Amino acid sequence: MKPIKYISHRFFFVGICVFVLFLQQTIYQIILWASGATSPLPLLWLICAFVVLCSYGWFRVLLPYRKAEKMMQRFLDGYELMQPDLEKTFLTPSSEKELYRIHEMLHSPEVYDLNKRQAQYLALQNQINPHFLYNTLESIRGEALIEGLDSVADMTEALATFFRYTISKVENLVSVEEELENCRTYFRIQKYRFGERLQLHITYDEEEWEQIRHYRMPKLTLQPILENSIIHGTELKIGTGNLHIQFECTEKRLLIRISDDGIGMDEETLWKLNRKLRKDSSQVLHKRPGEKGGIALVNVNNRIHLIFGEEYGMHVYSIQGKGTDVEISIPVIVSDREVSDRGVLS
Amino acid sequence: MKKEMFRMERITYKEHEITKLVDFNLHIFAGEIMGMIPINSFGLSAFLSLLQTNLPLYDGYVYYQENLVNSWKGAGTNQNRITVIESKSCLVERMTVSDNVFVLRKGFRQQMIRKSVLRKQLQPFLDDIGVEIVADAYVERLTTFERMVVELLKGIVAGHKLIVLKDIESLITGEELLKFYEIIRYYAKKGYAFLYICSHLEDIMQICSRVAVLSSGRIEKVLQAHEMTADNLAVLTEEYDTLIRGYLEHKKEKKLDESSVCKIHSVFKDSGKALDFWVHAGECLVVQCMDNQLYDAMLSVDINGLLTRESYLEIDEIKSTLYKNKDVAVIKEFPTKTMLFSDLNYTSNLCFNLDRRMKGVWIGNKIRKSIQKEYSNRLDDGVFDTAVEDLTEKQKYQLVYERILLQKPKVVFCIQPFRGADLAHRMYIWTLLEQFLEKGIGVVVLTINLADSLAIADRLVCIDKSRSVQEYTREEFGEIPVLAPWKHLY
Numbered sequence: 034m035k036p037i038k039y040i041s042h043r044f045f046f047v048g049i050c051v052f053v054l055f056l057q058q059t060i061y062q063i064i065l066w067a068s069g070a071t072s073p074l075p076l077l078w079l080i081c082a083f084v085v086l087c088s089y090g091w092f093r094v095l096l097p098y099r100k101a102e103k104m105m106q107r108f109l110d111g112y113e114l115m116q117p118d119l120e121k122t123f124l125t126p127s128s129e130k131e132l133y134r135i136h137e138m139l140h141s142p143e144v145y146d147l148n149k150r151q152a153q154y155l156a157l158q159n160q161i162n163p164h165f166l167y168n169t170l171e172s173i174r175g176e177a178l179i180e181g182l183d184s185v186a187d188m189t190e191a192l193a194t195f196f197r198y199t200i201s202k203v204e205n206l207v208s209v210e211e212e213l214e215n216c217r218t219y220f221r222i223q224k225y226r227f228g229e230r231l232q233l234h235i236t237y238d239e240e241e242w243e244q245i246r247h248y249r250m251p252k253l254t255l256q257p258i259l260e261n262s263i264i265h266g267t268e269l270k271i272g273t274g275n276l277h278i279q280f281e282c283t284e285k286r287l288l289i290r291i292s293d294d295g296i297g298m299d300e301e302t303l304w305k306l307n308r309k310l311r312k313d314s315s316q317v318l319h320k321r322p323g324e325k326g327g328i329a330l331v332n333v334n335n336r337i338h339l340i341f342g343e344e345y346g347m348h349v350y351s352i353q354g355k356g357t358d359v360e361i362s363i364p365v366i367v368s369d370r371e372v373s374d375r376g377v378l379s
Numbered sequence: 380m381k382k383e384m385f386r387m388e389r390i391t392y393k394e395h396e397i398t399k400l401v402d403f404n405l406h407i408f409a410g411e412i413m414g415m416i417p418i419n420s421f422g423l424s425a426f427l428s429l430l431q432t433n434l435p436l437y438d439g440y441v442y443y444q445e446n447l448v449n450s451w452k453g454a455g456t457n458q459n460r461i462t463v464i465e466s467k468s469c470l471v472e473r474m475t476v477s478d479n480v481f482v483l484r485k486g487f488r489q490q491m492i493r494k495s496v497l498r499k500q501l502q503p504f505l506d507d508i509g510v511e512i513v514a515d516a517y518v519e520r521l522t523t524f525e526r527m528v529v530e531l532l533k534g535i536v537a538g539h540k541l542i543v544l545k546d547i548e549s550l551i552t553g554e555e556l557l558k559f560y561e562i563i564r565y566y567a568k569k570g571y572a573f574l575y576i577c578s579h580l581e582d583i584m585q586i587c588s589r590v591a592v593l594s595s596g597r598i599e600k601v602l603q604a605h606e607m608t609a610d611n612l613a614v615l616t617e618e619y620d621t622l623i624r625g626y627l628e629h630k631k632e633k634k635l636d637e638s639s640v641c642k643i644h645s646v647f648k649d650s651g652k653a654l655d656f657w658v659h660a661g662e663c664l665v666v667q668c669m670d671n672q673l674y675d676a677m678l679s680v681d682i683n684g685l686l687t688r689e690s691y692l693e694i695d696e697i698k699s700t701l702y703k704n705k706d707v708a709v710i711k712e713f714p715t716k717t718m719l720f721s722d723l724n725y726t727s728n729l730c731f732n733l734d735r736r737m738k739g740v741w742i743g744n745k746i747r748k749s750i751q752k753e754y755s756n757r758l759d760d761g762v763f764d765t766a767v768e769d770l771t772e773k774q775k776y777q778l779v780y781e782r783i784l785l786q787k788p789k790v791v792f793c794i795q796p797f798r799g800a801d802l803a804h805r806m807y808i809w810t811l812l813e814q815f816l817e818k819g820i821g822v823v824v825l826t827i828n829l830a831d832s833l834a835i836a837d838r839l840v841c842i843d844k845s846r847s848v849q850e851y852t853r854e855e856f857g858e859i860p861v862l863a864p865w866k867h868l869y
Contacts, residue, residue, distance in 0.1 A: 107437070279603075300594070300595070348402070
């Protein structure tokens with residue numbers, strides 16, 4: 034006989050045995066009662082005990098067990114771990130502690146810090162002494178102006194502004210207006226490379242904009258996506274590439290859509306990319322060998338998850354040959370104090 | 380500031396361990412008419428179930444009116460206040476319009492029902508949209524258009540803020556559809572949100588401000604208003620377009636065999652009016668019914684039940700009755716649901732119509748076994764060993780159409796053959812109909828919507844409400860006063 038490998042299966046086996054025993058006893062009591070050998074009282078007691086036991090087994094053991102199983106399965110599939118304090122479905126006291134520990138690890142400021150640093154790294158690629166960089170850029174700009182090279186001066190100024198934003202501003206959350214301004218600066222630099230081949234369109238409701246521009250969002254959210262749209266979308270396209278940044282807001286949510294009319298991606302690539310965005314924040318620590326692409330998007334998405342929670346984040350839509358859209362959904366907040374888990378911002 | 384009516388945030392939903400929706404993202408704003416094109420229908424029924432009922436999710440969040448109603452952590456309330464208008468009616472028969480709209484709604488607490496009050500309450504709604512429906516009429520007597528209006532009003536009165544319309548273009552005539560669009564626009568302006576699920580780009584483009592592309596249980600892209608150009612949308616149906624363009628080119632070169640002609644003299648049961656039409660061997664005749672009552676009659680009974688016994692068929696000047704004629708076959712609407720018998724095996728289903736040709740088909744297994752042997756190379760592997768209900772949708776279509784081919788009729792009546800089929804299946808039905816034509820079978824397609832049928836047609840006959848007939852040849856298709864795909868190619 035094949036041994037039962039898992040303890041859970043052994044428990045199930047014991048449960049089935051108890052159930053069968055109860056059933057047998059009930060039938061026996063029914064036979065006794067039918068033949069008039071005993072009063073119906075023991076039978077009634079037995080049926081009551083049977084119903085209570087079954088109900089307890091179903092509601093207090095089997096359903097929570099299934100829930101715990103689902104939680105572990107999701108975690109193994111790379112999804113977010115359910116908040117342990119919300120789900121009292123622990124197998125043993127030590128498994129409870131274990132789950133709390135994992136949850137704490139995944140939601141620690143260190144994980145956020147890692148993502149933040151990675152974002153800055155992605156933006157810069159190389160760590161350069163900021164003051165030395167600004168001074169040098171200012172010098173180049175001065176020289177260019179003296180020589181009458183306005184375009185070089187303008188480009189240098191844009192580059193200096195961009196670096197100043199990415200390196201010097203150390204806040205975690207910035208206003209939508211600041212973030213959009215950084216996108217414009219970045220686009221100005223890219224325009225020198227692509228010329229009229231690249232167009233940026235920013236759309237929003239004029240009436241809403243007065244509110245939207247003050248809303249807070251994680252720093253360096255839009256620029257990495259814009260960069261991705263250019264590198265993987267419009268750069269590879271023949272003809273003019275159009276980039277759209279659209280802002281919409283509802284009572285509770287700010288929706289930002291960055292789209293391009295570039296080459297798009299096939300169904301499988303899109304599926305893999307969205308899978309990566311669904312993975313738990315900790316996955317950023319474990320990049321598998323041979324796995325490439327989408328780091329910037331994953332990073333932005335992780336930071337949104339860590340700051341605002343799993344309900345918010347990013348989703349990518351694409352059709353091959355018809356461009357890609359990245360949709361960001363974050364809560365509407367006007368002050369950093371409105372972030373529920375402010376620990377991650379410290 | 381916009382108001383979000385409905386949101387599905389990265390939903391992963393499993394049914395019996397099969398993932399039906401994966402990373403499904405969709406949001407609809409108040410006052411918006413959003414379109415949805417299912418490239419394939421995988422996950423569509425799961426999506427519709429999740430819209431109305433908060434079933435356990437594997438991952439993701441569902442919001443209705445910006446409130447979380449369902450998530451992978453657990454569901455909130457069981458039902459969302461969302462109306463779905465589709466081919467199947469949600470009205471209760473043997474009850475009047477006003478009863479359906481007011482009495483059956485949640486929260487109706489009156490013990491005494493005063494009909495006159497209900498009539499008065501309903502009238503302003505009808506006046507607003509310019510539709511005349513008798514409040515005391517029983518719902519089973521309503522036309523499909525009226526039924527849809529009543530379902531819409533029922534949703535509005537019950538406080539449903541999101542109305543889902545599924546394939547309504549194949550239920551009502553073009554004129555009625557335009558009227559219904561007006562009603563939708565009216566309620567959209569009042570802040571109600573609509574999701575229009577439709578396989579035809581032309582219909583979507585007429586009314587929707589955004590369109591979501593559904594494929595394999597996920598939204599591949601949401602096209603914004605500025606992206607909804609014919610060029611952008613054409614990429615979604617590129618394969619189908621290529622198939623049809625190729626077919627239309629081939630059709631120009633093809634000559635019809637006019638030596639064989641099948642004349643049909645049909646006398647309708649309800650009106651007693653006669654309609655004569657003819658179809659050549661290998662010709663496709665599309666009959667567009669612009670009369671909803673005629674269409675409803677087609678739905679409820681098959682073509683034999685619709686016609687009187689005075690109707691006859693004349694093939695090569697030999698008259699015979701239409702009734703139980705082996706030279707006539709009918710493919711009903713939704714054939715995969717209405718024409719297959721789950722308690723019979725694949726071979727028996729395939730041979731179902733064969734007794735009209737071979738009397739001994741049901742005596743012993745010999746004939747059926749030889750047919751099975753003959754067809755095993757033509758059909759998918761293992762279909763003969765699969766229970767009929769376990770076949771894929773494509774295999775079910777194949778079974779229905781192969782059954783007709785085996786019958787070898789002279790003429791086949793197809794009632795809305797493309798209805799309810801997603802893009803991939805429509806392409807397959809198209810190739811199956813082509814097989815009929817190549818084998819010299821005359822095909823008569825009865826339809827309300829011309830969208831898919833027109834391209835395969837050699838001739839078009841339009842029957843209006845007075846049962847008068849307007850005929851168009853292929854050369855005149857460009858002059859047809861309706862919006863139909865590929866019209867520019869004629």
